[in-house]
Amino acid sequence: MSDLSYVRAEMLPEKAPPVSTSGAVGWVRENLFNGVGNSILTILSLFMVYLVLSALLPWVFSPTWNAASLNDCRTILAGHEGACWGVINERWPQLLFGFYPNGSEEGTVDQRWRPILTFVLLFVAVIPVLFNMISRRMNWVLLLGALGIAFVTRGGVLTMIIGVALLAGAAYVAFQLFNTNKVDRAEEIASGAKRLPNPLIFSAVFPFLAPWLLWGGSIWGPIGALLGFVIGALVFRAVTAVAGSLMGIIAAVLSAVIWWLFLMGGFAWAMESIISLGLEPVESRKFGGFMLSITIGVVAIGCSLPIGIVLALGRQSDLMIVKSLCVGFIEFIRGVPLITLLFVASTLLNIFMPPGSNFDIIVRVLIMVTLFASAYMAEVVRGGLAALPKGQYEAADALGLDYWKAQRLIIMPQALKISIPGIVSTFIGVFKDTTLVSIIGLLDPLGLSNAIRADANWNGVVWELYGFIALMFFVFCFSMSRYSMYLERKLRTDHH
Amino acid sequence: MKKTVFLGALTVAGLAAGASAAATLDDVKARGKLNCGVTTGLVGFAAPDANGHWDGFDVGVCRAVAAAVLGDAEAVEFVPTTGKTRFTALASGEIDMLARNTTWTLSRDVDLKFTFVGVNYYDGQGFMVPKGLGVSSAKELDGATVCIQTGTTTELNLADFFRANNMSYEPVPIETNAEAQQQYLAGACDVYTTDASGLAATRATFEAPADHVLLPEIISKEPLGPLVRHGDNEWGDVVRWTLNALISAEELGITSANIGELGAAAGDNPEVNRILGTEGNLGEMLGLDAGWAKAAIMAGGNYGELFEKNIGENTPIALSRGLNAQWQDGGLIYSPPFR
Numbered sequence: 001m002s003d004l005s006y007v008r009a010e011m012l013p014e015k016a017p018p019v020s021t022s023g024a025v026g027w028v029r030e031n032l033f034n035g036v037g038n039s040i041l042t043i044l045s046l047f048m049v050y051l052v053l054s055a056l057l058p059w060v061f062s063p064t065w066n067a068a069s070l071n072d073c074r075t076i077l078a079g080h081e082g083a084c085w086g087v088i089n090e091r092w093p094q095l096l097f098g099f100y101p102n103g104s105e106e107g108t109v110d111q112r113w114r115p116i117l118t119f120v121l122l123f124v125a126v127i128p129v130l131f132n133m134i135s136r137r138m139n140w141v142l143l144l145g146a147l148g149i150a151f152v153t154r155g156g157v158l159t160m161i162i163g164v165a166l167l168a169g170a171a172y173v174a175f176q177l178f179n180t181n182k183v184d185r186a187e188e189i190a191s192g193a194k195r196l197p198n199p200l201i202f203s204a205v206f207p208f209l210a211p212w213l214l215w216g217g218s219i220w221g222p223i224g225a226l227l228g229f230v231i232g233a234l235v236f237r238a239v240t241a242v243a244g245s246l247m248g249i250i251a252a253v254l255s256a257v258i259w260w261l262f263l264m265g266g267f268a269w270a271m272e273s274i275i276s277l278g279l280e281p282v283e284s285r286k287f288g289g290f291m292l293s294i295t296i297g298v299v300a301i302g303c304s305l306p307i308g309i310v311l312a313l314g315r316q317s318d319l320m321i322v323k324s325l326c327v328g329f330i331e332f333i334r335g336v337p338l339i340t341l342l343f344v345a346s347t348l349l350n351i352f353m354p355p356g357s358n359f360d361i362i363v364r365v366l367i368m369v370t371l372f373a374s375a376y377m378a379e380v381v382r383g384g385l386a387a388l389p390k391g392q393y394e395a396a397d398a399l400g401l402d403y404w405k406a407q408r409l410i411i412m413p414q415a416l417k418i419s420i421p422g423i424v425s426t427f428i429g430v431f432k433d434t435t436l437v438s439i440i441g442l443l444d445p446l447g448l449s450n451a452i453r454a455d456a457n458w459n460g461v462v463w464e465l466y467g468f469i470a471l472m473f474f475v476f477c478f479s480m481s482r483y484s485m486y487l488e489r490k491l492r493t494d495h496h
Numbered sequence: 497m498k499k500t501v502f503l504g505a506l507t508v509a510g511l512a513a514g515a516s517a518a519a520t521l522d523d524v525k526a527r528g529k530l531n532c533g534v535t536t537g538l539v540g541f542a543a544p545d546a547n548g549h550w551d552g553f554d555v556g557v558c559r560a561v562a563a564a565v566l567g568d569a570e571a572v573e574f575v576p577t578t579g580k581t582r583f584t585a586l587a588s589g590e591i592d593m594l595a596r597n598t599t600w601t602l603s604r605d606v607d608l609k610f611t612f613v614g615v616n617y618y619d620g621q622g623f624m625v626p627k628g629l630g631v632s633s634a635k636e637l638d639g640a641t642v643c644i645q646t647g648t649t650t651e652l653n654l655a656d657f658f659r660a661n662n663m664s665y666e667p668v669p670i671e672t673n674a675e676a677q678q679q680y681l682a683g684a685c686d687v688y689t690t691d692a693s694g695l696a697a698t699r700a701t702f703e704a705p706a707d708h709v710l711l712p713e714i715i716s717k718e719p720l721g722p723l724v725r726h727g728d729n730e731w732g733d734v735v736r737w738t739l740n741a742l743i744s745a746e747e748l749g750i751t752s753a754n755i756g757e758l759g760a761a762a763g764d765n766p767e768v769n770r771i772l773g774t775e776g777n778l779g780e781m782l783g784l785d786a787g788w789a790k791a792a793i794m795a796g797g798n799y800g801e802l803f804e805k806n807i808g809e810n811t812p813i814a815l816s817r818g819l820n821a822q823w824q825d826g827g828l829i830y831s832p833p834f835r
Contacts, residue, residue: 070701071812074703090546091546093546094544094546094548098548099544099548102547102548104547104548104549105547105549105570106570283573285573285575286548343580343581346581346584347581347584347585347588350584350585350588350589350590351584351587351588361590438536439578439580440578440580440581441536441575441576441577441578441581441585442576443536443576447536447576450536450537450672450674451536451537451543451544451576452537452543453537453539453674454535454536454537454538454539454541454542454543454552455537455539455543455544455545456539456540456543456697456700456811456812456813459539459697459698459700459701459812460677460701460702462674462677462678
């Protein structure tokens, strides 16, 4: 064999693809200038984008952040078009917190740390419910850290000491967290090492902690309310062992209701007289701005899902009374506009109740918005239930699971997964609907924008306020939407 | 039959409610705070500042009443009400009084069962047009497009006015004053009509206020004043005479500057002495202490001072006194004597 060959013996190295099909140029050719028609459209679109931005950007970037009034803005701008951001600079705390005491009035102190802490704790409480992505210890670090910072910033010797202790605890747990390997830790846990308590405990306490932080007053009220549930659970456990689960539920509900109605007041009063522990009360009238929107939104979102699930199950139930009650409720609420319900809350209830009985306006609104959201949620969940193949129900029966176990272990996890987009849509809708409360005189961000315009300095400012409010709403709604997409990806069980 | 029983029960409940709600003055004193209904925001009349502290002409009345009853002008809980919720808020007892530029009409007084205790601002519906339109009288507005807030008395007044003068117009319905400003400035309508005070406030916010004129015609009477529920005359008296004290104070020359001096000891003018409690027992008759009117006037000054500070000619709104001048100066502001 000669070493003469007509065929190349070795492989040529790979060449980079031509510039025209790779990298930025390739992408542009592929997506923007792919043919004559598309090229023309691209140029036209770019021109439109340019037109919009060239009008918008100079308006947005106007040097009016420190202006003290609309006329001030006009002097600064000297005839140029531009936004008047001074109004946001002056009023953003009000848009966020409404009339929550900010220490400007004589004899009051700045209380705005309370809504901030509540908001932070909301995330700490919600993370173990919504995400599986941070570890139990990370969650405790967050909780101890948030509480510690809150205590330290309060000042005072005792609170300082507690705060520093909490922060030290957080630092210790964090040190342990970063010092142990994930795999080692998993082995330790498997071999029965002691773990920190489940952070879901805090998630359960949070619904009682949050109202106390926001509205203030004695701490023994919320503790009493929490004790009602504890008593109910204990009674349920005791009675179920003796007389079956139905009797257990009845006895538990009865004992809890008796506690709440007759004994709780005395308990709170007695404890208050022994150890007086409380925050300065803040009236509902002081709530406003995004704090109000978020309070209404979070309560409605948090309560409407469980109520909606129960209603959806009730609607599918074979028990005639349960079914007709649920159908009646859902159809009635869905047949009435939210504004009507809000008017009922703000005016009708007021007339029907005995004068002097002061049923808090915000609580009334909370109840109405929650009921409204629950009815829609029930139908969304029912959609998920209906989409589930009948085989799943039959499989659950075949396994010998009882109704609640079948729902909990087989039906609901699948039905809720199917309904995620619908559920989150409802959440976003409810959150945006909270702006309707401005119609009944509550100063949510939109109501406040009107009140701010009533200041002679800012009368005539429109776009800046609405723009700011829209931006804030977009941030909240967009994060909810992204979370739903994350959840859908995470819960995907089919294979692609 | 069943319906009758139900209605009867409601009536009884209502009567019981009326009876137990009668002592508003005692309620306010016990509560230590006056619940006063105001607008959710109207330039010059009621608006919260950056710290949430309410200010304005109507707010001044609330503060004066709080000062008269409780001795503290800050002891007011301001309850923002909208045009739709204001009357139920008052009727249900959520608020003790309403000071929300509300027009005194027969149906509100009689049918809705409220007592208007007086008038703190005489308003009327006017028209604003761009100067470039070349119009000098509302009679020349035939065929104009008019921005008008829906569901208000201004809408009805406008229809009456144009029909009476045999003219036609094209309504552009709008919801709020802010929207009206935008529409009017964008040229969506030739004319904007609402209360003259509102027009002045709106014009004050324009970049070039001089390019717009308020036409001389005022086509309606809008006496605005504070109101309370029917059936509690003692409370009505307190609010009425607090307002009258502010008005009389201006007439008699009692200002927030000289009130300390005048109120320290009985002076030469017996009526001043009676108002300020250095003579007679007017406060006692009202169920208040002797210094009630003094406290009310000190809260924000007399009627004229309140006017000048909130909506007068030195403010951006720049309203002239006009009908709201004292009676000696040719206005309608007039208080019965303190005797």
